Amino acid sequence: MKIGNSPDGSASPPKAERPAARKPEAASTTDIVRQTAQAATSAPSAQVDISSAAKLAASAGADDGSFDAAKVARISKAISEGKFTVNANAIADKLVSNAQELLDSRVNKQH
Structure with a gap:
C-alpha cells in the first residue's frame, strides 16, 4: 500500500484540485500598534514566585568561568571524526x- 492511499482505493484529490485555502488578511500597522499598546497596559495574567532552590540553581549556572573550551573542542573533533561514543550506562546511573x-x-x- 502506498502512503496516502486508503485501502478502499479512494484517494484524496491532487493538490491542484483541492479548494484553495483562504489567505489571512495582513494586519495594518495601526492594528499592530494598537494591539501592542493594549498588551503593554494590560494587567499581568499570572503571578510567578521563584523558589529559593530555583534562585540557587540560577545563580549556580551564572558565568563562573568553568567553561572548558579545550574540552568542547576535543568533543567536537571526536564527533566530527565519528569517534565520539556515549556511555549509556553512565548516563542511566x-x-x-x-x-x-x-x-x-x-x-x-x-x-
Missing part, C-alpha cells in the same frame, strides 16, 4: 542518582 536525590529531598521536606 547519573539519572537514577539524580532522581534518588530529588526524592530524598522531597521526603526530608515533608518531615
Whole structure:
C-alpha cells in the first residue's frame, strides 16, 4: 500500500484540485500598534514566585568561568571524526542518582 492511499482505493484529490485555502488578511500597522499598546497596559495574567532552590540553581549556572573550551573542542573533533561514543550506562546511573536525590529531598521536606 502506498502512503496516502486508503485501502478502499479512494484517494484524496491532487493538490491542484483541492479548494484553495483562504489567505489571512495582513494586519495594518495601526492594528499592530494598537494591539501592542493594549498588551503593554494590560494587567499581568499570572503571578510567578521563584523558589529559593530555583534562585540557587540560577545563580549556580551564572558565568563562573568553568567553561572548558579545550574540552568542547576535543568533543567536537571526536564527533566530527565519528569517534565520539556515549556511555549509556553512565548516563542511566547519573539519572537514577539524580532522581534518588530529588526524592530524598522531597521526603526530608515533608518531615
